[in-house]
Amino acid sequence: MYLAIDTSTDNASIAVAGEERVLAELSWYCRQNHSVELMPSIMRLLGQAGTELKALKGIVVARGPGSFNGLRVGISTAKGLAFSLNIPLAGVSTLEAAAWQHAASGLPVCPIFNAGRSEIAFAIYQQKDKEWQQLAGQQLTTVDKLCSQIKSRTIFGGEPSEGVIQQLKQKLGSKTIIPPPAARLRRAAFLAELGIKRITAGDCDPPASLQPIYMRKPPITTPKRNLRLINSQQ
DSSP states (O other): OEEEEEOSSSEEEEEEEOSSOEEEEEEEEOTTOHHHHHHHHHHHHHHHTTOOGGGOOEEEEEEESSOHHHHHHHHHHHHHHHHHHTOOEEEEEHHHHHHHTTGGGOSOEEEEEEEETTEEEEEEEEEETTEEEEEEEEEEEOHHHHHTTOOSOEEEEEEOOHHHHHHHHHHHGGGEEOOOHHHHSOOHHHHHHHHHHHHHTTOOOOTTTOOOOOSSOOSOOOOHHHHHHHHHHO
């Protein structure tokens, strides 16, 4: 069995899955309580799946983009479990996992996450001839610039705000396909599918070097006043 962890945003999801089936899955709105709620939720989910930590064959974790705190907690937990249990670890893009759940449509899939400062994070994927392809790499941009790249009917998943959804509909018209909220909800079972494929193919990440994808530096800076004081003392 494999454990999949996604704490990229205020919506968290975890799953216990094998190569052929999903044993248990939990998705919930945790706000910024990842550090308090994640491990108890994992232990509860393992119990519901009728398994335990020592039976796990690998860990899959969402790498982002996403919130600084959420990604830090999820990736730190995944790395700690992989290291302590001596099992493989695979990090998967949150955007790719959000797109993968719509892959069967055969249409281009563009997952969107709000990045602040009037920007969005997105990528575009499509299942073509049984091959999963990335049509546009992960990037930060505006809705206007994204729309200029859309040439055909596209599914927009992820967590776009209502304002972004309305802009997409206005600018792209019939090219815009917005799944209902339940279908856009990120599910760790899809994350598990991507990660298990990597692990079974031997494409794993060393726990010590796996890093989150923020796409923007966290808003932590040294106060200018302190810098002036330091300079005046030199």
